[in-house]
Amino acid sequence: MTAAEAPRRRPLSDPGLVDDLAEQIHASIRSGDYPIGTWLRQEALATAFGVSRTPVREALRKLQADRIVEVFPHRGALVRGPTAVDLRETYQIRAELEGLAAELAAARITDEQLRTLREAEAALRAAMDELRAFVATRGTGAVRSGPWDVADLAFRDALLDACGVERLQRMAGELRDAFPRNLVWSTLAEEPSLLDESIAQRERVRAAIERHDPVAARRWMTDHLRRTGTLVAEAFERRQAVEDAPDPRDIRARLGRPTPG
Amino acid sequence: MTAAEAPRRRPLSDPGLVDDLAEQIHASIRSGDYPIGTWLRQEALATAFGVSRTPVREALRKLQADRIVEVFPHRGALVRGPTAVDLRETYQIRAELEGLAAELAAARITDEQLRTLREAEAALRAAMDELRAFVATRGTGAVRSGPWDVADLAFRDALLDACGVERLQRMAGELRDAFPRNLVWSTLAEEPSLLDESIAQRERVRAAIERHDPVAARRWMTDHLRRTGTLVAEAFERRQAVEDAPDPRDIRARLGRPTPG
DNA sequence: TTGGACCGAATCGGATCCAACTTTTGCGGT
């Protein structure tokens, strides 16, 4: 409306608006803007992204199919969070898929891709130092997205890219994005030695790929992910245990009640 | 409206209408009612299922996320079919996932589940004979759904169920439904010995699980799926080559045209 | 005080409307 508003927003035709929308909402969930367990209100999303509810609903259906949100009829869409078993299962499967990717990459990787992989590893080392510094000052709780995340993603993408199996790239990527990534970093950063271990594991993978040793590449990659999965799941269980403890609010409520005057 | 037409279709809210719709459309695609490469018209689907276009569009978005259809902005939704590389990749990944499933099943399977697995294997043997008979009379081209399909599904489900990892079950199931299943049977049935081989492979898997040998179970399962994948992909490539040959209709057209009188 | 029925606000779900885009059809020129 608002009269004389001729220069309609560019239709942005290429990818299709709904696909964009789904990706943006997904990104907002990953970044933590819409925390786990919150309701996604269609009207709120619509106004936030400047569209009507119709494309929002279609986008939510896509996210439902990808298990990012859970849709309850006549209630709304809930941001799904992983359970401890979810984490274990996901890492177990990722270990298989990315293990296969490493095996294939060891056989097929080009020099160009290998260079990218090495650069990503170097960036990862630097990022680990940054993460250590970050945690030293602000603690593990405040860990969000950062260079560590970017570098980790670059390393995996380089490897998946080198394996040359498109469906494998997509499936592994979806598993990686199945839950907020800061879980991993806040877990590993709790114990600085784990960061070194994680780097060392990846180094072994890179070395195996470098010398075109498929068997070793797969072996080290699966080991790496199984180990990480165990650590993350255990840390998650500890956190859950704390959160499931008697709710402080109950105590406050009960204390605040007796004889108000 | 049509007056006095009160008994509105039961909302049957439980699963949500759109989810039902998506499943029905998916089933129609799997069964071949909407062949690969055809356009899904929203209006046609809407009238076919007695709803408006809005829920249809949401259902199509779910199918898009599951890679069942491909959505082109302002053009429509196309039923996706596999390419030869799609088939190879899918089986390669299934070999990993179901290999893991077999390994886990070997360790965890219960006696009850083992019994189900044995029954499924027996049913599979019987179904193979039926398939042989079917092909002998009607040829491999007419192979559609049948006891072979049901028995195969039961065997896999029994195994996946025994592995106890829900996400693994779901992902392997989605891969299995990624393209029409008759491809497999029409391929194997071309050479009767392949059916025996397929059965023998599964028998090895079952035997390994029976004696709780995780390593062997995985090994035989991955071997089985890699072998099947190679066979199916090669058969698919042969079929594609035939279809890409000069279209007979062109010849007819050119012959039928000159001097109609 | 407690439990349950009722009512209203908020939200979702499906249908319908209209604009935008794509494809096809039909016409005129070469």
Next chain:
DNA sequence: ACCGCAAAAGTTGGATCCGATTCGGTCCAA
């Protein structure tokens, strides 16, 4: 006969409308 172009038909995409459902709060009775 062929090519190009313009109008028309058909389809999708987004917005809006309204009925349906859920949830929270209030009132009344036990």
